[in-house]
Amino acid sequence: MVLEKESPFPSYIYNVEKLRSLLIKSYNKNSSISRALPKLFDQLKCLRSLDLSWGSIKELPKEIVKLINLRYLKLSNNHDLLELPETLCDLYNLQTLDLTRCRRLQTLPSGIGKLLNLRHLDNWETFGLRSMPKGMRRLTCLRSLKEVVVSDGCNGNKTFTLGDLANLSYLRGDLKIRGLGNAGDVTEARKAKLHNKEDLFGLTLNFDSSTARMCHEDMILEALQPPGNMERLEIRCFNGPILFPSWLNSSALAQLRHLTLGNCRNWTLLPPLGELPSLESLQISNMSGVKKVGEEFLGLRKEEGQTSTPSSSSPMIAFPNLKSLRFSNMVKWKHWINCEIPSTRVAEMDNAIMPQLQSLDLQRCGELKALPHYLLGLTSLKELSVDWCPVLAEYCQKEWPNISRIPNIRLDGVYVQRSSH
Numbered sequence: 001m002v003l004e005k006e007s008p009f010p011s012y013i014y015n016v017e018k019l020r021s022l023l024i025k026s027y028n029k030n031s032s033i034s035r036a037l038p039k040l041f042d043q044l045k046c047l048r049s050l051d052l053s054w055g056s057i058k059e060l061p062k063e064i065v066k067l068i069n070l071r072y073l074k075l076s077n078n079h080d081l082l083e084l085p086e087t088l089c090d091l092y093n094l095q096t097l098d099l100t101r102c103r104r105l106q107t108l109p110s111g112i113g114k115l116l117n118l119r120h121l122d123n124w125e126t127f128g129l130r131s132m133p134k135g136m137r138r139l140t141c142l143r144s145l146k147e148v149v150v151s152d153g154c155n156g157n158k159t160f161t162l163g164d165l166a167n168l169s170y171l172r173g174d175l176k177i178r179g180l181g182n183a184g185d186v187t188e189a190r191k192a193k194l195h196n197k198e199d200l201f202g203l204t205l206n207f208d209s210s211t212a213r214m215c216h217e218d219m220i221l222e223a224l225q226p227p228g229n230m231e232r233l234e235i236r237c238f239n240g241p242i243l244f245p246s247w248l249n250s251s252a253l254a255q256l257r258h259l260t261l262g263n264c265r266n267w268t269l270l271p272p273l274g275e276l277p278s279l280e281s282l283q284i285s286n287m288s289g290v291k292k293v294g295e296e297f298l299g300l301r302k303e304e305g306q307t308s309t310p311s312s313s314s315p316m317i318a319f320p321n322l323k324s325l326r327f328s329n330m331v332k333w334k335h336w337i338n339c340e341i342p343s344t345r346v347a348e349m350d351n352a353i354m355p356q357l358q359s360l361d362l363q364r365c366g367e368l369k370a371l372p373h374y375l376l377g378l379t380s381l382k383e384l385s386v387d388w389c390p391v392l393a394e395y396c397q398k399e400w401p402n403i404s405r406i407p408n409i410r411l412d413g414v415y416v417q418r419s420s421h
Contacts, residue, residue: 016043016044017043017044017045017046018046019044019046019047020046020047020048020049021047021048021049021050022044022047022049022050022051023051024050024051024052024055025053025054025055033055033056033057034056034057034058034059034061037057037060037061037063038061038063041061041063041064041066041067042063042066044066044067045066045067045068045069046069047067047069047070048069048070048071048072049070049071049072050067050070050072050073050074051072051074052073052074052075052078053074053075053076053077053078053098054076054077054078055075055077055078056078056080057075057078057080057081058080058081058082059081059082059083059085060075060081060084060085060088061085062085062086062087063087064085064087064088064091065085065087065088065090065091067091068090068091068092068093069093070091070093070094071093071094071095071096072094072095072096073088073091073094073096073097073098074096074098075097075098075099075102076098076099076100076101076102076122077100077101077102078102079101079102079103079104080104081102081104081105082104082105082106082128083105083106083107084105084107084108084109085109086109086110086111088109089109089111089112089113089114089115090114091115092114092115092116092117093117094115094117094118095117095118095119095120096118096119096120096122097115097118097120097121097122098120098122099121099122099123099126100122100123100124100125100126100146101124101125101126102123102126102128103125103126103127103128104128105126105128105129106128106129106130107129107131107133108129108132108133108136109133110133110135110158111133111135112133112135112136112139113133113134113135113136113137113138113139114135114138115139116138116139116140116141117141118139118141118142119141119142119143119144120142120143120144121139121142121144121145121146122144122146123145123146123147124146124147124176126147129147129149130149130151130152130179131149131151131152131159131160132148132149132151132159132160133158133159133160134157134158134159134160134164136160136164137160137164137167137168138167139168140167140168140169140170141170142168142170142171143170143171143172143173144171144172144173145168145171145175146174146175146176147175147176147177147178148160148162148165148175148176148177148178149178149179150162150177150178150179150180150182150183151179151182152179152182152209161188162177162183162188162189162191162192163187163188163189163191163192165191165192165193165194166191166192166193169196169197170199171197171199171200172199172200172201173199173200173201173202174200174201174202174203174204174232175197175200175202175203175204176203176204176206176234177203177204177205177206177224178204178206178208179206179208179209180205180206180207180208180209180217180220180224181207181208181209181217181237181239182209183220184216186216186219186220186223189219189220189223189224190223192223192224194224194225194226194227195225195226195227195228195247196227197227198227198228198229200226200227200230201229201230201231201232202230202231202232202233203226203230203232203233203234204233204234204236205221205224205233205234205235205236205238206234206236206237207220207221207235207236207237207238207239207240208236208237209237216240217238217239217240218240218241218243218245220240221235221238221240221245222245222246222247225245225247225252226247226253228252228253228254228255229255230253230255230256231255231256231257231258232256232257232258232259233253233256233258233259233260234259234260234261234262235260235261235262235264236260236261236262236263236264237262237263237264238263238264238266238267239264239265239266240266241266242266242267242268242269242289244271244272248271248273249272249275249276250275250276250277253276254276254277254278255278256276256278256279257278257279257280257281258279258280258281258282259273259276259279259281259282259283260282260283260284260285261283261284261285261287262283262284262285262286262287263285263286263287264287265286265287265288265289266289267287267289267290268289268290268291269290269296269297270284270287270290270293270296270297271297272296272297272298272299273297273299273319274297274298274299274318274319274353275299275318276319277320277321278321279319279321279322280321280322280323280324281322281323281324281325281326282319282322282324282325282326283326283328284326284327284328284330285326285327285328285329285330286328286329286330287330287333288330288331288332289332290330290332290333291332291333291334291335292333292334292335292336292337293333293335293336293337294335294336294337295337298318298319298353299318316352317352317353317355318352318353318354319353319354319357320355320356321356322354322356322357323356323357323358323359324357324358324359324361325354325357325359325360325361326359326360326361326362326363327361327362327363327365328361328362328363328364328365329363329364329365330364330365330368331364331365331366331367332367333365333367333368334367334368334369335368335369336368336370336371336372337372338372338373338374352374353374353375354374354375354378354380355378355380356380357375357378357380357381358380358381358382358383359381359382359383359385360375360381360383360384360385361383361385362385362386362387362389362392363385363387363388363389364387364388364389365389365392366388366389366390366391367391368389368391368392369391369392369395370392370395370399371392371395371399376399376402376403376405381406382406382407382408382419383406383407383408383409383410384403384406384408384409384410385409385410386409386410386411386412387410387411387412387413388412393411393412396409396411404417407419
């Protein structure tokens with residue numbers, strides 16, 4: 001049954017004792033649905049699925065406990081919802097709890113560990129959460145958990161820690177860990193054993209912090225090695241030194257297809273990402289310490305503190321499968337250096353660097369002077385976008401005979417050349 005109401009429920013709705021599924025929509029912030037819910041819950045003893053998404057609910061009634069047979073509860077996009085009642089934790093049959101974009105939700109019930117049958121906790125973009133209850137570690141049946149929040153430790157041993165992730169051995173899909181800047185103990189990061197969670201295919205590591213406390217972020221990042229079959233990886237707000245994790249290489253991340261690096265402000269060089277054999281899209285943003293990009297980025301030579309590159313006896317192709325490359329907000333980046341590859345290390349082909357690149361997007365790289373020659377010669381490159389890069393835009397005009405070989409060119413949001421195909 002589907003209800004779309006902006007006023008209290010009519011009387012006929014209360015004769016639904018055998019109803020199994022109910023969807024209620026209310027787009028009016030002044031709706032009285034929240035006041036009507038307790039009476040409704042009295043009648044729905046057989047309900048299995050309840051969808052209250054996109055509503056105006058500020059408080060979920062404690063009478064929710066009467067829906068003892070509930071398996072599925074969707075509360076997503078209730079932007080005024082601040083907390084959940086502890087009685088929710090007595091719904092022992094609950095398997096899915098969807099809190100997506102409940103952005104003002106501040107806490108989860110402390111007794112959430114009683115929901116032992118919970119399989120899916122969808123808490124994507126619950127920005128108001130600053131910690132998670134310790135009882136989360138008991139939810140060993142969880143298959144999906146969108147976000148883990150690392151707290152600043154103010155609540156002692158009452159909050160979920162990185163080490164508690166080890167208990168959630170069946171997690172799959174995508175996982176975001178935020179608040180890693182609060183994690184002062186590398187031991188907890190090692191206990192998480194992320195590399196053993198082979199059903200995870202996407203991972204975001206966000207080193208944001210609610211405190212000014214310094215921690216060993218380089219050691220924590222090293223300890224949070226993803227599983228080998230990882231396909232999507234994001235690393236954000238990393239404030240550690242320029243010491244790349246040993247696992248950021250072709251052997252540990254052979255299946256990685258999508259990589260995002262952002263706000264790693266202490267890095268003055270980029271990792272040797274050209275070694276990653278399956279990488280298809282790469283986004284790099286807000287690297288305020290990077291002034292040049294050169295051979296170290298392509299993985300053609302070994303730099304201090306970085307992993308070794310492939311054997312010189314093997315043909316070398318940097319970024320063999322990369323199709324999309326984007327740089328944005330690189331405020332100090334001036335030089336993208338041309339690379340001279342020793343003939344003994346070039347594969348027997350015309351393009352030894354990014355041979356499949358189709359799209360190059362540069363935004364707000366205000367000091368970047370030029371593009372490397374190896375990009376201009378790519379026959380695969382179909383799209384070039386240069387936005388808010390005044391020096392580079394001037395370079396493009398001067399080098400137009402070479403640049404114009406690219407079918408689609410956009411400068412500051414306007415296509416100056418566009419293919420009809």
